[in-house]
Amino acid sequence: MMTWRNWLMAIMGAWFVVSAWALNPMHSQAYLWTAVILGGLVLIGSIWELSDFRHRNWLYYLEAVFGLYLALTPWFYNFSRHGWATGITAILGVLMLIGGLWQAWSSTDDEARAPTHRAA
Template structure:
């Protein structure tokens, strides 16, 4: 059985892809493209983790989640409340789930 965290992160990645139109921030190019690109990365990494879980996939999700967390301020769209809170909440949830999934994996000897 695959870890439930990977399924949730897959759904959150899909959410990020559609969220600019649902939350009405698609007019801001930085917020739009960040959500599309990061969402697509989460989808790909989640699918990889679901197909054959390796620790690097979970840690990669954690790194991307950290980017998503700071991106509203780095890219200058923190004044867009919906886009900013969307990024922060999704980043925290994905980051926590990726960390818990990665820490549950047994370490492999080289």
């Protein structure tokens, strides 16, 4: 079951929303809105998955892409010289990328292993 991974992704999404203010050393509006929107979408998607239990691979892949983009934001928005902000943002973005891919691949494996029942 992927519930704990969905919770973890929700927490990381929420962190990016908070980090828009906590880790924005350049006070960049571009980073602020990127972190709020993408982090918020990951948070919403994870909560959606927690409440529905239908596995949507496209959502997991989308979360992975958002994680990759967020991991690269220190270089996109030119705050890579701030080591602590760069490290935290890059590490959590990579973890979000890995988490999204892990969920997508795990849900594919779960569906392949699920028994099929024929109607009598």
